[in-house]
Amino acid sequence: MTANQGEMRETYPDAGEAYRYRTEAAEGSLTFQLDGGVAEGSHTAITLDIESREAGEGLCRTESGRTHHFAWAWVGPELHLWLDGALHVFQRAETRRRGRAAGAEASEDVLAPMPGAVLEVLVAEGDRVERNQTVVLMESMKMELVITASRSGVVRRVAVEAGQQVDRGMRLLELAPESDAAD
């Protein structure tokens, strides 16, 4: 019998709060129990027979005898779990916290909200922009996408040019706060 505990967080399909859990594993059987703080009446524990003959995938059986097929893979800090055709993504709770702290420092960039192509950059370095002003036109998913400034400020850097392909989260512009304009 091997007992274990951990803290995880679901990030897909729905982002959830971190939860603590305990597991007990013995001879292909796993008992999983969520720690307290979970709403009354919801499903908090399960016992599964797990069989994994190939790396990265396996079968599990519930106590009622139903068989489910699953597979898993690590994608960076994320654990991707495929279960009967649907994807569930988890992170260890502590890695998520680090990620969040880094994100908070990530300044006032205007980011691409989805992958696509830059059609036009409507501002130049040094330009003063107002909150909600259209700064970049993108095309994504065969639609034109209007990118606006999240706040007023001065364009410190233009990071892309028309025609360029960008991925989601890529920086389009760097906005300096207006107080920095003299820098």
Added chain:
Amino acid sequence: MFSKVLVANRGEIAVRINQTLRAMGLAPVAVYSEPDAGAPHVNTAEQSVALPGSTAEDTYLNIAKLVQAARDSGADAIHPGYGFLSENPKFARACQDVGITFIGPTPESMALLGDKLRSKDIAIAAGVPTVPSAPVCQPGDPAAAEFAEQWGFPLMVKAAAGGGGRGMRLVNRRQDLDGDMEQASREAQAAFGDGRVFLERYIANPRHVEFQVLADAHGHTIHLGERECSVQRRHQKIIEETPSPALTPELRQRMGNAAVALARQAGYVNAGTVEFLLDPRSGDFYFLEMNARLQVEHPVTEAVLGLDLVEWQLRIANGEPLTLQQADIAPRGHAVECRIYAEDPYRDFVPSTGTLLRWRPPSGPGLRLDSGVGEGRGVSIYYDPMLAKLIAWAHTRELSLRRMEVALSQFLAMGVITNIPLLRAVMQHAQFRRGEYDTGFLEWNPAVTRSAASDETRTMARALAAWAAQQPVGMDSRFRGNDGVFRGSDGQESVNPWRSAGQRRLP
């Protein structure tokens, strides 16, 4: 017949065309961009030509490079597939100019049908009903205001050169009309180099029903029945089936005859598709557009008729007569197709990029998979996020939908987010099962675009995650470089779209 055919495309359609070419004893020649080196469409060809560059503009949309590749490889014909240059008259003409056969209609009929307004005139001349519309107009034109006055709101703004949902806007209020026309015009200018737009009456909640047409160069034109394509997101189809649950034999005959009349009026040669909007309440149908190419969803027609449309495209382009008669066309059973996209069905269908760490499609009776990807391959930001198409056939609609649903639940795809759970939810949906749906299906059923895992499933997933987190890192290490960065087999760094999300949400 030709001896060597260059396939000016990528992904699943290029693979599928290669298959037919090889079965006919012809040599397929692939072209590929830098991110597509080693892709399935390259490996299934007999020879291949690299196109320098990564973007579509530099590669699969570059007429000069493609024609040069055909000449260098000694190809005597070019198959354009769908999308990219498949409906570009300039490309067809450029092929003609150097003595290479373009597998498709003439550049003239392509130009005619590619223009929504001119194709509408053809429909009217052929006696085919069309949606009332105003001629090309500028924002602020009196003609636009007059049309809006006559038909009221909502109404549609469409690009004359449009297609695939581009340059199309639904206008709900008078005060949005000018702005929407401007935006649609800009979109059309960027996508097609033609910013002309026009207004059209809005048909609320229609079904999208299209007819496959085959026409040879000797004046013989037939239709191959319909495809129902009403399950759409953002005006793009995701699920198609034939026969349509909405058609009576009488309506099928009228619409089929209309499709043939229109193709004849346009002087159309080769395989094409006439799209209609169908008002399911009145049974009225309206011509929407004719697509002068092979369609993404052509496999469902092939499944119920037992024929190969690409083979017929090649034979017709070779000048052979179409030996099929209309009376020979007797569909057998029912077929449904699901488009497998790398996109998030729960976040407005945002495309997902990354490396396909696992890719194991299902198989079984009545199943067909047209796929352009493989395990370890990167899914990049450069091209359409469609990974594959899964087609299920059975004697009855009920059974083919169930075959599809089971197959989707077994479709192992990891590394990118896919729309597979959404497709499965639609297959299970009572309304869809009854065949009672229209193009607003996803809007009317927002629950389908939300994840619906039961409490027990969630707990099971959490338990399995806890278990998996204890296991040694397994096979996915194949794709991990020494620096811990994930790469595709092409060595490209894979970018996870939703890992980088959550910094600053833009309006």
